[in-house]
Amino acid sequence: MIKKEARILGIDDGPFVKGKKQRVLVVGTLFRGGSFLDGLLSTNIAQDGNDATRKLVKMINRCKFRPQIQCIMLDGIALGGFNVIDIHQLYEKTRIPVITVIRTMPNMQDIRGALSHVKDGDKKWALLSTAPVVRKIGHVYCQWMGIPEKKVLEFIRTSTTHGNMPEPIRIAHIIARGIVTGESKGGA
């Protein structure tokens, strides 16, 4: 069993205007289980770019509380639009288990279609196709690497305290949105 106060790093991106190609804010919240925020990381990535994996690895490995992080939770497999994360590389370069969490099963055909209009779309599609399979875990859909399914379920259960999404991701979302737009509220 994982501890109730297991340290989880929840990651989400801020909003951005499509096509503007500006830098997108990425926020990482260090949580003790689902109960409270204990630290914050931030970086930025290129909208629809290819630097998400590299920037996340750098953000995580250089931080002082790196040894405490027991699990990385991502709001889906891409940040800043189609800046797709290489889950294998993120796990290999941090040696921390990775879990992606989404509310609904992704429609891969739609995604493939959208990628045909994006620069480096083939490369991004290759990352998506070789990523761990998406499976239903409790009320959400997850991909994971570096931990067994049983532990994924425990991490999701322990950290989901308000609403359907794990608290580390829910709060990373509220923070990134509030910093970029000036105002955000839970659920928005």
Added chain:
Amino acid sequence: MIKKEARILGIDDGPFVKGKKQRVLVVGTLFRGGSFLDGLLSTNIAQDGNDATRKLVKMINRCKFRPQIQCIMLDGIALGGFNVIDIHQLYEKTRIPVITVIRTMPNMQDIRGALSHVKDGDKKWALLSTAPVVRKIGHVYCQWMGIPEKKVLEFIRTSTTHGNMPEPIRIAHIIARGIVTGESKGGA
């Protein structure tokens, strides 16, 4: 008695390099008591400037969850160095009770001396001199307006769940620091 889930807006500023006169990030966390973050506001102010009161009033009055806020908690009476907040005006223009919280009793002689080197120092000193008196409340020192002392104590007690500072301020501090520097941790 105030409710355990009373909505409190906790405000703190991000770090800045002295003398650089850049804009300083200000973060407002909407908390339910001391238990969890439910929304986020942000704005920016001039380092050592005079716009803190105006920017806070604007940030608070325009936000959608304005009617839910039962109390504004500030990490001291100034943001961004010597951008002193006019507590009377903040209360009058928002009609929300205001509490400032600091860990130690301020040395007014030292502050007066420091202000002599700051632009508009006399104006800032006038704001400090006419602000509500600082009083010990539990383990911290507070000034307040718009509520009785008994309620101040209740708000401080209800919201202080980790460490000595009320959670809304502690978390606003972690977020503002993490966004500006890329990394922050509780207590740092």
